[in-house]
Amino acid sequence: MTGRIQHLLSHVLDKRHTALRRDVAWTLAEHFCRNKVSPETRAAEGLRTMLSAEKPVFLPEETIAFTRTIKQIPDLYTKTEMEILRKSAYYHEKGCVFNIAPDYASTIKIGLDVRRAELQARLVQANAENDSTAQEFLSCALISVDAVLDLADRYRLEAERLELRHIGKILAHVPHHGARTFHEALQFLRILHYTLWCEGEYHNGLGRFDQYLYPYFAADLAAGRLTEESALELIEEFFLSCNRDSDLYIGVQQGDNGQSLMLGGVDKSGKDAFNALSRLCLKASCELRVIDPKINLRVSSATPLSILEEGTELTRQGLGFPQYANDDVVIPALVKLGYSLEDARDYVVAACWEFIIPGCGMDIPNIGAVSFPSVIDRTLHTSNAKTFDDFMCDVRAELMKEADHITASLTTVKILPGPFVSILCDGRIEAGRDFCEGNHYNNFGIHGTGLSTAADSLAAIRQMVFDEKLISLADLASVVDSDFKSRPELLAKARFGVPKMGNSDPAVDDLGKALLHAFADTWKGRKNNRGGIYRCGTGSAMYYIWHANELHATPDGRLTGEPFAANYAPSLNARVNGPISVIQSFTKPDLGRVINGGPLTIEIHDSAFRSSDGITKVAQLVKYFIDSGGHQLQLNAINRDKLKDAQAHPETHRNLIVRVWGWSGYFVELDKPYQDQIIQRVEMTV
Amino acid sequence: MNKQQLKSTGIIFEVREFCLHDGPGMRTTVFFKGCPMRCAWCHNPEGLSANIQLLVNQSICQHCGACREVCQNPQQCVVCGTCVTVCPQGCRRLCGRSISAEDLAAELRKNEPFFKKYDGGITFSGGEPLAQIDFLEALAGLLHPIHLTLETSGYASSDVYQRAVQSVDFVFQDLKHPDPVQHRRYTGVELEPVLANLNWLKASGRPFTVRIPIIPGVNDTPETLDRFAELLEGRSGLTRVELLPYHQTAGAKYALLGLKYEPPFDPARPLAINLVPFEERGIPCRIN
Ligand code: SF4
Ligand code: SF4
Numbered sequence: 001m002t003g004r005i006q007h008l009l010s011h012v013l014d015k016r017h018t019a020l021r022r023d024v025a026w027t028l029a030e031h032f033c034r035n036k037v038s039p040e041t042r043a044a045e046g047l048r049t050m051l052s053a054e055k056p057v058f059l060p061e062e063t064i065a066f067t068r069t070i071k072q073i074p075d076l077y078t079k080t081e082m083e084i085l086r087k088s089a090y091y092h093e094k095g096c097v098f099n100i101a102p103d104y105a106s107t108i109k110i111g112l113d114v115r116r117a118e119l120q121a122r123l124v125q126a127n128a129e130n131d132s133t134a135q136e137f138l139s140c141a142l143i144s145v146d147a148v149l150d151l152a153d154r155y156r157l158e159a160e161r162l163e164l165r166h167i168g169k170i171l172a173h174v175p176h177h178g179a180r181t182f183h184e185a186l187q188f189l190r191i192l193h194y195t196l197w198c199e200g201e202y203h204n205g206l207g208r209f210d211q212y213l214y215p216y217f218a219a220d221l222a223a224g225r226l227t228e229e230s231a232l233e234l235i236e237e238f239f240l241s242c243n244r245d246s247d248l249y250i251g252v253q254q255g256d257n258g259q260s261l262m263l264g265g266v267d268k269s270g271k272d273a274f275n276a277l278s279r280l281c282l283k284a285s286c287e288l289r290v291i292d293p294k295i296n297l298r299v300s301s302a303t304p305l306s307i308l309e310e311g312t313e314l315t316r317q318g319l320g321f322p323q324y325a326n327d328d329v330v331i332p333a334l335v336k337l338g339y340s341l342e343d344a345r346d347y348v349v350a351a352c353w354e355f356i357i358p359g360c361g362m363d364i365p366n367i368g369a370v371s372f373p374s375v376i377d378r379t380l381h382t383s384n385a386k387t388f389d390d391f392m393c394d395v396r397a398e399l400m401k402e403a404d405h406i407t408a409s410l411t412t413v414k415i416l417p418g419p420f421v422s423i424l425c426d427g428r429i430e431a432g433r434d435f436c437e438g439n440h441y442n443n444f445g446i447h448g449t450g451l452s453t454a455a456d457s458l459a460a461i462r463q464m465v466f467d468e469k470l471i472s473l474a475d476l477a478s479v480v481d482s483d484f485k486s487r488p489e490l491l492a493k494a495r496f497g498v499p500k501m502g503n504s505d506p507a508v509d510d511l512g513k514a515l516l517h518a519f520a521d522t523w524k525g526r527k528n529n530r531g532g533i534y535r536c537g538t539g540s541a542m543y544y545i546w547h548a549n550e551l552h553a554t555p556d557g558r559l560t561g562e563p564f565a566a567n568y569a570p571s572l573n574a575r576v577n578g579p580i581s582v583i584q585s586f587t588k589p590d591l592g593r594v595i596n597g598g599p600l601t602i603e604i605h606d607s608a609f610r611s612s613d614g615i616t617k618v619a620q621l622v623k624y625f626i627d628s629g630g631h632q633l634q635l636n637a638i639n640r641d642k643l644k645d646a647q648a649h650p651e652t653h654r655n656l657i658v659r660v661w662g663w664s665g666y667f668v669e670l671d672k673p674y675q676d677q678i679i680q681r682v683e684m685t686v
Numbered sequence: 687m688n689k690q691q692l693k694s695t696g697i698i699f700e701v702r703e704f705c706l707h708d709g710p711g712m713r714t715t716v717f718f719k720g721c722p723m724r725c726a727w728c729h730n731p732e733g734l735s736a737n738i739q740l741l742v743n744q745s746i747c748q749h750c751g752a753c754r755e756v757c758q759n760p761q762q763c764v765v766c767g768t769c770v771t772v773c774p775q776g777c778r779r780l781c782g783r784s785i786s787a788e789d790l791a792a793e794l795r796k797n798e799p800f801f802k803k804y805d806g807g808i809t810f811s812g813g814e815p816l817a818q819i820d821f822l823e824a825l826a827g828l829l830h831p832i833h834l835t836l837e838t839s840g841y842a843s844s845d846v847y848q849r850a851v852q853s854v855d856f857v858f859q860d861l862k863h864p865d866p867v868q869h870r871r872y873t874g875v876e877l878e879p880v881l882a883n884l885n886w887l888k889a890s891g892r893p894f895t896v897r898i899p900i901i902p903g904v905n906d907t908p909e910t911l912d913r914f915a916e917l918l919e920g921r922s923g924l925t926r927v928e929l930l931p932y933h934q935t936a937g938a939k940y941a942l943l944g945l946k947y948e949p950p951f952d953p954a955r956p957l958a959i960n961l962v963p964f965e966e967r968g969i970p971c972r973i974n
Contacts, residue, residue, distance in 0.1 A: 491774035578703030620804050
């Protein structure tokens with residue numbers, strides 16, 4: 001790491017740049033409400049107002065500019081308006097476009113002046129056709145583009161005034177014109193990314209950074225404008241820029257901001273595309289050890305071990321990434337769902353791990369979630385099955401009911417417009433329609449939480465009720481209602497006397513598999529109201545805490561108040577043999593059927609990474625997962641004593657980073673239940 | 687396969703996957719129960735006794751009394767395991783299980799393709815595997831061609847030692863102290879058999895690695911390290927020496943057995959590790 005990057009890093013870690021920020025009490029929503037302004041215009045005016053209030057600032061020694069100085073972005077609707085809107089339709093989360101990966105590359109290539117001209121030409125056509133929807137969208141997009149150009153121009157003038165010649169020169173070219181160099185491309189990307197947050201979009205992914213920036217990187221290298229070292233420095237500076245404003249971004253917890261970045265994988269023609277830039281990105285993340293961007297690495301059974309070793313070096317840093325995705329499983333599975341082969345080969349992850357296609361997907365991959373343990377619980381309370389097979393039939397019926405119920409609640413899904421994000425997405429200008437109207441793919445994703453708790457519960461029910469006949473179904477239902485207080489002696493049995501998923505024991509693994517396949521079956525063929533389908537997955541997001549809180553004890557001996565495992569992993573109170581067995585258990589299901597995503601999470605003690613030998617073995621473990629047909633994997637290098645100490649003395653562990661569910665955050669900034677859950681998770685590791 | 691192999695039964699206390707420090711590739715380690723040595727710094731006290739034992743994790747006990755209620759022998763535990771099945775917190779477990787070589791081999795062979803594909807294998811550790819030589823030999827015979835590694839103190843008769851070494855592909859040979867008096871003092875047994883076996887191993891040309899736990903104030907002086915290095919001089923299949931610095935967590939498991947960890951040395955004393963004696967003699971050496 002160069003001295004300059006070191007300075008920038010400490011500047012950001014010490015949060016010195018936050019001194020440049022101010023609060024603004026916006027009243028834009030009230031104004032829009034009074035004047036009955038349309039949604040499209042609100043989005044454009046909101047962005048324009050925000051950007052014109054922004055003030056150009058530069059951190060010492062930086063060469064990639066754009067830092068937020070206003071803490072709040074303006075609300076576009078009053079509270080009452082939002083309530084009314086939500087009565088007429090289902091708006092997911094904040095209601096706007098989020099959790100997608102735009103196509104930055106096309107705009108970086110041609111520049112905003114050309115985009116502007118395209119918008120104007122298309123507007124002429126819309127005027128001629130009297131297409132009022134297009135007229136409004138295109139005019140609004142023009143307002144947005146002009147607002148970005150205006151702020152960029154002010155940045156340039158300020159740079160010139162301060163005699164920051166380097167930045168000034170770059171801003172004299174981008175974003176008006178297409179980038180010519182790697183540095184210009186990074187500055188352009190920074191501007192576009194920055195703008196999305198100001199427009200109100202969130203969980204804005206960075207997509208296949210090593211692919212779309214490679215041409216600039218390679219050309220600079222060939223022309224001698226750049227060396228590997230100077231390129232690394234630029235990448236590091238860009239990565240740091242992702243950490244400047246991130247505390248202002250929206251999320252459930254600090255750090256949950258969806259700045260995912262995808263590396264490696266095959267290109268659109270199917271050729272391996274891991275390149276020198278991918279390698280430098282891994283290195284940059286290794287050196288910086290900051291939480292953004294969140295590194296994902298696409299691999300396959302053909303990936304050489306050396307790349308997995310480079311990934312493992314990054315795992316060793318304790319950031320919880322890279323998260324691996326397996327091309328061998330993901331691509332064919334997406335094709336099966338109706339994605340074109342070319343698009344499927346271009347997949348990235350949304351905020352956490354949902355597989356989406358940059359530029360052309362307007363999927364909502366986290367629209368709902370099924371809690372497997374709740375489904376089992378409802379079956380337990382209603383079923384009068386005489387055999388375990390009958391009980392499983394009742395479980396399937398209950399899963400179907402759950403799917404019906406969720407589908408029925410999602411018949412009016414709408415998204416609020418975003419004219420600026422629209423111009424970064426495929427074909428929206430030609431169509432003259434906002435991205436919120438949809439794009440090539442408009443699928444909904446359904447998470448499945450607590451699979452291991454549910455599989456373990458099924459194993460407990462089978463053994464205690466049907467095989468050993470220790471208790472009837474109805475009595476077991478009241479035992480879980482009583483939190484095992486009515487039959488305390490059953491608790492030890494349920495917890496430690498029944499097989500648990502994660503030990504490569506077919507007795508219970510087959511139940512997990514059956515449950516997951518049944519889940520996929522219940523969603524197959526369902527259409528959503530936006531012309532897409534439903535895809536289900538193994539992710540949990542924050543639902544692993546929410547769903548667990550909603551549910552009392554479970555038949556596997558999990559007591560009221562205890563969480564589920566995050567994503568796709570053994571139960572927290574399950575004793576497991578080790579990572580090999582865990583991989584065997586969790587790759588038994590056909591994971592292509594649950595390709596909304598959601599990683600298997602394995603914790604490995606940080607001591608494993610001390611020697612190069614250890615690095616190789618962890619890399620082999622990753623390979624084993626990939627070869628076994630795993631879809632997505634996330635490894636944590638973790639040290640329990642460190643976590644305990646951090647909980648007791650947060651002040652001395654400000655920079656301790658842990659993986660939470662689909663993202664990594666600073667441990668000391670997490671709420672206590674999340675901290676406890678992570679510590680409990682680590683206690684299960686050897 | 688002869689009759690004796692078929693009948694062989696042993697006591698093991700753990701089969702652990704993905705052991706990172708026990709040989710090449712991803713390995714599964716089988717821990718044999720029982721050890722003739724009593725090293726003052728032993729961090730695996732549950733491996734010492736050759737008998738099955740009850741382990742109790744007091745730190746998570748909620749004092750519900752369920753274990754006491756079912757116990758028929760509160761005066762003197764007979765390791766019946768009844769209390770284990772009733773503890774809702776999982777505080778209690780029986781350490782050690784008796785298993786036939788055939789059953790254990792069948793369990794381990796399930797992963798044979800895995801070991802093959804990822805150049806891994808199985809390691810025998812303990813406790814002291816050599817203390818159950820018939821079982822070890824039978825088991826190894828049933829596991830070939832899986833790559834096998836043995837981790838041993840080398841404290842056994844030369845016959846037992848040679849049988850064991852000849853049934854595996856690679857040996858991790860532990861050394862504790864080069865001085866007979868100190869060896870007896872800190873491990874409770876004679877050094878002589880260990881040295882005799884080491885010399886045979888060197889002469890055999892078989893590949894092996896030497897592991898030396900470096901204990902503060904016990905074997906970390908320059909003179910001691912020099913004597914270790916001297917022992918390893920000469921032509922042999924020695925691949926390297928690994929020095930394992932003493933770790934403060936060594937005593938972590940004694941409470942499970944109701945024991946107190948009271949090492950006869952100052953565990954907090956900083957270590958003085960010097961690789962020079964090995965390097966001088968051209969012996970590859972690293973600190974693990
Ligand atoms: S049963 Fe378990 S928790 Fe209860 S007193 Fe005994 S050891 Fe403690
Ligand atoms: S193992 Fe048996 S004898 Fe020993 S404490 Fe438990 S119940 Fe009592």
